[in-house]
Amino acid sequence: MTDISAFLTGLASSLPAAALRDVAPHYLAEPRGRWDGHACAIVAPATTEEAALALRLASDAGVPVIPYGGGTGLVGGQVANGGPAPLLISLERMTRIREVYPDENVMIVEAGAILSDVHDAAEKVQRLFPLSIAAKGSARIGGLLATNAGGVNVLRYGNARDLCLGLEAVMPDGSIWHGLKRLRKDNTGYDLRNLLVGSEGTLGLITAASLKLAPKPAGEGTALMVVDGPGAALKLLALARDHMGEGVSAFELMHREGLSFLAETMPQVRQPWDDAPEWFVLIDVGLARGLDPAGALETLFEAAFDAGLTSDGMIAQSEGQRQEFWNIRESIPEANRHIGAISSHDVSLPLGEIAGFVAQAPAALAKIGAFRINCFGHLGDGNLHYNVFPVPGRSRADHDDQRDAIKGCVHDLVDAMGGSVSAEHGIGRLKVGDLERYGDPAKLAAMRAIKTALDPKGIMNPGAVLRG
Structure with a gap:
């Protein structure tokens, strides 16, 4: 059995006092409020050598260790909500x-x-x-x-x-x-x-x-363009890359529901339209010296309009307006948090399957109940944030008994279409069961073998990614 008292005494005697932190609540929380963590101690090393000493002491004592960055992860990888209280190693002082x-x-x-x-x-x-x-x-x-x-x-x-x-x-x-x-x-x-x-x-x-x-691109430009749906947006992306090649830096798909959430919870964010379209994209380009981003976007809009891919749009005329356009996209996740999602999904799909997924998922979810859906994301790399919310007048707590069914419905459809149930957020603790359900058995076996080889005592972030 681990002697925690002796371990803590060893930490205190081996590390500078400045490296020791109180076990404060902000270290034990995660942004979505799904879990409260615990820790036996928190260390904030100033050097790699101090970090190594702390980890060596933990290894010798058999104490679990959780690396802690900014605490912004969305799948619970930074909190331990069970098992022996871990040592949390925060990198907050190693900022050079x-x-x-x-x-x-x-x-x-x-x-x-x-x-x-x-x-x-x-x-x-x-x-x-x-x-x-x-x-x-x-x-x-x-x-x-x-x-x-x-x-x-x-x-x-x-x-x-x-x-x-x-x-x-x-x-x-x-x-x-x-x-x-x-x-x-x-x-x-x-x-x-x-x-x-x-x-x-x-x-x-x-x-x-x-x-x-x-x-740095010599010139940058941003536009919002209205599209009929994800299928038209993907054709617009292909046209944009035909026009500007690798000059297309970002291509973000957004839905009217995102603007509705902003109006409801963050009215200070300036809306681009009085009457919001159902679907629109944000296109960001960065071009080499001698090329005009605004002109290139105008040419793209004209070609897309002629091809029936867009019906309306606006091109940023200043850096301030460009930042306003980006502020809409970057504020949507915060508005989502204010509304309170029942179940949030970070998924990726083959580009050719995205339109079909967006068309099929609402009907599948309607068999479970009535919900609002905010679908947005990084369309160019196939990554959608497909988040399910309660209807007005209800809260996410009203749907606690449906959360697993909602997640299973979305993830089953994603998997059937050859997609991934974790595009960019990781597995953490939230999606351990999903990895077991949808992961390839040979890959999972190899992952477990690697974990055992590099971490034979199983002290590094136990319970994250692979079940402990």
């Missing part, structure tokens, strides 16, 4: 931008660096770190890599995994892997970097990363 190599388009940052600060550091050297999510002001690089975060720019630049060249990490036994290389090519055996990226803290603790930067 260690090195920037603008000529190489590389930046080395510590895992606790906040995403918006990384954006600012890249901006200072006229570069772009393309990963962008709504929680950019609080999400930390370590958590973004541990969950292989997606966001709005995946269409052009890829997921977090695609933006990472190397890692520094503490392994479950407390040893440090020094993998902060700046190489595009390194074919020297198993790819430990890509194993840790997306592992959700179950295989090790990421402490720093070498990140890919990109040249």
Whole structure:
């Protein structure tokens, strides 16, 4: 049996006082309020060596460990809601931008660096770190890599995994892997970097990363265009890429319900239409020097209108208006939280199946009950956020007994269409059962073997991704 008292005494005597934190409530919560966690202690190391020492002590004592970034994860990977109280290792003090190599388009940052600060550091050297999510002001690089975060720019630049060249990490036994290389090519055996990226803290603790930067587009433009539905939106995307190639940075699908939720809960967000269309897309482009983004978007609109793909639209005429358009998209998740979803679904589908899924899912859900649906997401990479809400006058608590049926209905349809029940949020604790239900048996067996090999004591984030 673990002697927690001796473990805590060892932590206090081995680490600087500044590394020890009170077990405060904000460390034990998650954004959707589904779980309250617990912890025996919280450590905030200032260096990789301090993190390694804390993990080594936990390994020796057999104490579970939860890596903690910004706490913004949506699948419960950052909270332990059962089992022995874990040690929570927060990266909040490891925030340094260690090195920037603008000529190489590389930046080395510590895992606790906040995403918006990384954006600012890249901006200072006229570069772009393309990963962008709504929680950019609080999400930390370590958590973004541990969950292989997606966001709005995946269409052009890829997921977090695609933006990472190397890692520094503490392994479950407390040893440090020094993998902060700046190489595009390194074919020297198993790819430990890509194993840790997306592992959700179950295989090790990421402490720093070498990140890919990109040249800043010389000109950027944004437009909103009305479409008849997801099928027309996909044709519009194909037309946009025919016109501008890889200059299309983001292509976001939104529904009238999202604007309705904004009007209901966040009236300060300026609405683009007095009479909202049922479906519309936000198109963001970044073009090379000498090319005019607004002109390119106008040409695209004319071609799309002639082809019957769009009936109305507006092109941002200033940076301020461009930010207003983006503010609509980035505010929708917050409006969703104010309304209170019964069940939220982060799914991906083959592009050719998206229109069919959006058409079929409401009828399937109607067999369970009456709901409001807000469907939006990153259409260009097939990622939809398909969220189910109570009708006006009812709350999500009124539907607690239907939540599993709703999730099963949506996920069964996604799986039948060759999709994934976790596109960008990860598995965490919320979707462990879904992974078991829909995952390939050979893949699951390989995952368990990897977990056992790298974490034989099973101390790293137990209960996340794989059932403990």
